[in-house]
Amino acid sequence: MKALLWVGAALLLPAVAVAQPFVAAASAYGQPLGGGSPTPPLPAEATYYTQQVAGGGSITYFGAVCSQNCQHEQFAKLRRAFETSRPNVVFYEKPEDGVDSTETATISRLGEAGYIRYLAEQHQVPVARLDDPVAEYTYLQTKIDPERLKLLCLLRETQRFRAHTNASRAVTKKAMQSFIKNSAYFLPGTEHVIRNTAELELAYRLYFPTGGKWWDAPAGWFNPAVPVASVSNPDIEDFRNAVREFREQTMYGKLMEKAQNGQRVFVVINRDYLPLVRN
Numbered sequence: 001m002k003a004l005l006w007v008g009a010a011l012l013l014p015a016v017a018v019a020q021p022f023v024a025a026a027s028a029y030g031q032p033l034g035g036g037s038p039t040p041p042l043p044a045e046a047t048y049y050t051q052q053v054a055g056g057g058s059i060t061y062f063g064a065v066c067s068q069n070c071q072h073e074q075f076a077k078l079r080r081a082f083e084t085s086r087p088n089v090v091f092y093e094k095p096e097d098g099v100d101s102t103e104t105a106t107i108s109r110l111g112e113a114g115y116i117r118y119l120a121e122q123h124q125v126p127v128a129r130l131d132d133p134v135a136e137y138t139y140l141q142t143k144i145d146p147e148r149l150k151l152l153c154l155l156r157e158t159q160r161f162r163a164h165t166n167a168s169r170a171v172t173k174k175a176m177q178s179f180i181k182n183s184a185y186f187l188p189g190t191e192h193v194i195r196n197t198a199e200l201e202l203a204y205r206l207y208f209p210t211g212g213k214w215w216d217a218p219a220g221w222f223n224p225a226v227p228v229a230s231v232s233n234p235d236i237e238d239f240r241n242a243v244r245e246f247r248e249q250t251m252y253g254k255l256m257e258k259a260q261n262g263q264r265v266f267v268v269i270n271r272d273y274l275p276l277v278r279n
Contacts, residue, residue: 057259063271
């Protein structure tokens with residue numbers, strides 16, 4: 001069940017097509033879970049701050065933790081931050097899944113993105129999605145060749161799968177088979193490269209000759225909160241830089257446009273991405 005709940009968290013690949021491979025992998029391989037867990041996550045603490053913007057507006061960034069636990073301290077903190085900032089507009093990441101009938105049900109089913117929509121609805125504040133997975137993937141295609149792009153996207157999404165489901169190594173390897181099988185739908189333009197796990201392993205050894213096995217790739221590779229200086233691989237650096245450039249050019253611009261027009265903007269994003277939008 002946990003693996004199924006995680007499916008909606010895949011943000012940075014084409015939004016509609018990405019569902020198919022992850023649903024297949026999660027439902028087919030999501031149980032049992034456990035064992036072979038990835039690098040332990042950072043302490044689960046949300047954080048937020050407000051930036052005043054020329055023009056009279058402001059942007060409140062709330063760096064959230066991925067959680068559907070109603071007892072998690074971040075939800076009380078999120079409510080306080082929302083009520084303090086009194087926003088005119090709210091931005092969130094992840095697909096639009098609306099809200100549930102109650103506060104508790106919304107958190108349990110939709111997590112932090114659902115809860116901020118719930119608060120906005122209660123206060124009649126308009127909401128909008130911040131991220132654009134399709135546009136980001138299109139941008140990455142202009143920066144990275146198909147083989148490297150496919151390899152890096154597969155590695156990143158597999159790490160997310162493990163981090164959110166605590167899947168074992170065996171489950172992760174089976175999930176990767178499903179990701180590759182369905183990659184024509186969520187990684188268009190890469191159908192001619194890395195067509196199976198054997199080719200995946202060859203590509204991994206080519207670009208990461210000292211990186212061990214692909215299923216043990218360091219979690220910090222794709223975590224923007226980890227300093228680039230600690231990532232000693234040019235391919236990972238290229239990928240991270242391209243993602244950062246896209247987010248700063250597009251996502252931050254959306255927020256600034258509203259704030260410069262005098263609006264009080266409130267945005268909920270994964271806390272690891274706060275450095276990518278903070279000026």
